[in-house]
Amino acid sequence: MNDKLVIGNQELQSRLFLGTGKFSSNKIMPSAITAAKAQVVTVALRRADQAYPEENILNFIPKGCILMPNTSGARTAEEAVRIARMSRTLGCGDWIKIEVISDNRYLLPDNQETIKATQILAAEGFVVLPYMSPDIMSAKCLVEAGAAAVMPLGAPIGSNRGLQTKELIRILIEEIELPIIVDAGIGRPSEAAEAMEMGAAAVLVNTAVATAKDPVAMAGAFELAVRAGRQAYLAGLGRVLDCNASASSPLTGFLHA
């Protein structure tokens, strides 16, 4: 069966995107990325240092992966735009994950600034994947602004609290034409599977893999979970409505009386 995810003219086989910010060593990353079978990998551009190849995070991303630099550290649309442009200058490609956070207490994204940055960068030809708080009107604005996908959070970054915003994400999946990628909050493979069962196009995971006791094995576990969740979604989940509860029809019986 052909079940490909298409973002920015790229056909993706893998629906598990990986973050790179929290590994105990860059050297673990290539094996974790391979075990996750991830094709899209996000890197904080603030950490990239081409002047210092030994420690430059970019040098640890396996060839063939799509690099999705992110604008981590940006507090405004303007800063995000500048980071994105810098990314292009550095030869990091056209994909950009917009992350605009001016709330250091909870690390929640600023949807308004994110929409502004999306507008500017999409017009400049970037493939823009904005990270956002799941809000239907903001998501519609992001579609208008030219986003390639919408990335709502399941819970605050690094919280490993799972799909706390499940109902809001479900609405985005129903209403928004673009791929919905659940980013942040997913703490365990079962939660990734749950997001995929709901019809999310993909999930992005960082903390749960990078800080696991065995990050490579955990990356593999997420790969299985994401595939299982997707397969379940495509298979159509079993009915939950109880059809055999009563032989009589207390609510509609009168129609046949």
Add this chain to the structure above:
Amino acid sequence: MKFIDELEKYNALDYETFFRKVTDHDIMHILNKPSINRLDYLALLSPRAENHLEVIARRANQDTVRNFGQVMQLFTPMYIANYCMNQCVYCGFNHENTLKRVKLSMEEIKAEGKLIAKTGLKHVLILTGESQIHSSLDYILEAVEKLKEFFTSISIEIYSLQEPEYKRAVKAGVDGMTMFQEVYDAEVYKELHLAGPKSDYAFRLDAPERACKAGMRVVNIGALLGLNDWRKEAFLTGVHADYLQRKYSDVEIAVSTPRMRPSVGGFPPRVLVEDINIVQYITAYRIFMPRSGITLSSRESVNLRNHLTYLGVTKMSAGVTTAVGGHSKGEEVSQFDISDSRSVREMSAMLYSEGYQPIYKDWQALF
């Protein structure tokens, strides 16, 4: 409202009575809360909480790893001048102390910068003594301009500025400021800061807020441990950080936990602050402010710094000298003695062996 007004709320707080009432049950209850308030934080700083240090440390470790990952940002200080108009009785740069006063030329600053940059570090902290005459803001910002060639993030630890001056610094490319209040207790402050601009307690106390208003990205505060009851100072530092972070959510508020070290002048600490106290402070603060940076200097010993890697610290200095021009000219007279003289390479090797990734670059200034 300014922080000094917020601080007043705690003037009447009877710490002794509060601590006496803290029970083991309270500590366990606090540790099970998803987020804790100011008085919970104070309870974690209590003598009673010392009995639960291992559990507190576990929670601090988990909170840190979840929020920051297994990484440690490294930076190094660069002292460019030691002229000082203040008389802070505990400081090596005290105006009254006889020591060779120096100020680096721009050429010397570039030479220092070049040497530090060779280690791979991209974050530098520029320090001066407090003399607007010998190290004017113009001089400091000229140094910043020269250092941009080598570093992607430049912070300053200098005398308190007015808000428009902080704005100038931000515009010139400074993205972080460090300002230690030294002592939050106004009476003790008065006894220790005898003369000079720094003797103005309120002006200094308000400096971090002026920097936040001016658009600084990172503001790092702290109390110098050893000058007053550490539990009280740790609490008020936390309250200060919480106040700033709530009011200026776009600024990264960080704290340092500097402990007094021997220096020229030989002023002994007024209060003995032990390793166990530093551990309690750092772990309690981490639980109170789970996303705030914690900076640890080379004042602390190799052994303690190695262990604190796990317990909440997010930023450490490496390859440190506290002497003016110390990187290029070798040690002369320093502000204080350091305990951990490991190079950037040695620190990185230690971090890797402990399962932590050293981060040399964590920000790229957007000029």
